[in-house]
Amino acid sequence: RKEVEQDPGPFNVPEGATVAFNCTYSNSASQSFFWYRQDCRKEPKLLMSVYSSGNEDGRFTAQLNRASQYISLLIRDSKLSDSATYLCVVGLHNDMRFGAGTRLTVKP
């Protein structure tokens, strides 16, 4: 079993749709949680950190459920430019574990 698991997708949604991704992790001692975005043939870029109380950044909302060991990312009012692969990252000190990513395509 992988330490961080994500539905690979692809998720194909129309512009303006709301889409949600989930990620589960196996190490209950994990302390830091992030969502990264990766465009085709580019390096991953930090989208947002995920806090226990949940946090929002514009159209993006991240939630953490420690008891169930999952993280979610909600994207509202999807834009064409949101098309990318979204990577879930779980960390313990310097040990950062990436999921394989969920691919999102937003269509006109």
Place this chain on the structure above:
Amino acid sequence: GAGVSQSPRYKVAKRGQDVALRCDPISGHVSLFWYQQALGQGPEFLTYFQNEAQLDKSGLPSDRFFAERPEGSVSTLKIQRTQQEDSAVYLCASSLSTDRHGPFGPGTRLTVL
């Protein structure tokens, strides 16, 4: 800009050849991480430096992989006797802190024929 840089950006090697991949972290960043990303997968941790000390090399897949950061700045990832399964993008990230990393470099895409 003063981001993380990596060179070469692309490398084609014949099976059995040795390669060296370079990472220039952001100036002053204490932590440096190397990752391997195979096609369709997320980045897999290889090794971690804090200044010049290699504190974690648990992700290096075999003894053909070796990394160094002798002066606590530039790091080199060396792969000896490359195999086809080494074909991947090798990503480097650096950070001011020791418990998370900052931006990634653009990566080196290694293709072993």
